[in-house]
Amino acid sequence: MKQVTVYTDGASKGNPGLGGYGVVLLYGGHRMELSGGFRHTTNNRMELFAAIVALEALKSPCEVALYSDSRYLVDAITKGWLPGWKKNAWRKRPNKHLKNADLWRRLDAAAAPHSIQWNWVRGHVGDVENERCDRLADRATRVAGLPDDEGYLHERGSEGAQGELI
Secondary structure (H helix, E strand, O other): EEOOOOOOEEEEEEOOOOEEEEEEEEOOOEEEEEEEEEEEEEHHHHHHHHHHHHHHHOOOOOOEHHHHOOOOHHHHHHHHHHHHHHHHHOEEOOEEEEOOOOHHHHHHHHHOOOOEEEEEOOOOOHHHHHHHHHHHHHHHHOOOOOEEHHHHHHHHHHHHOOOOOO
């Protein structure tokens, strides 16, 4: 299998607010940078979206070393929360809503073909690739005409109907 190193980061201006993600993929001497953004989203959704975009960009199963400064993302995988959520039909517990379930499902599917080592890296301490992802994500929040994050809006609509704070 190809060995790929991935760095990801998400950002938001307001939470919720304008959001962006940045990705750096490294393979051999090759480098790919990806970024994008949404209106009406959250930082956690952008952190998840960055990892999803990175994994979906891989065209074949790979050994991946993925680095993120998001404890939300890395802990969910390394502490085994994700399998429990999946078992509970993408809920924290049978009667407890899971935030961002649409993206957790998508991440689970994107990760399935790969062997991934999930690594947390402290943000804003000079890690060159993490800093690059941060700049990509920040820049993406400033692009004119960003689309709505439909998953966030749907979840917020559901929240209002259920009377739950997400």
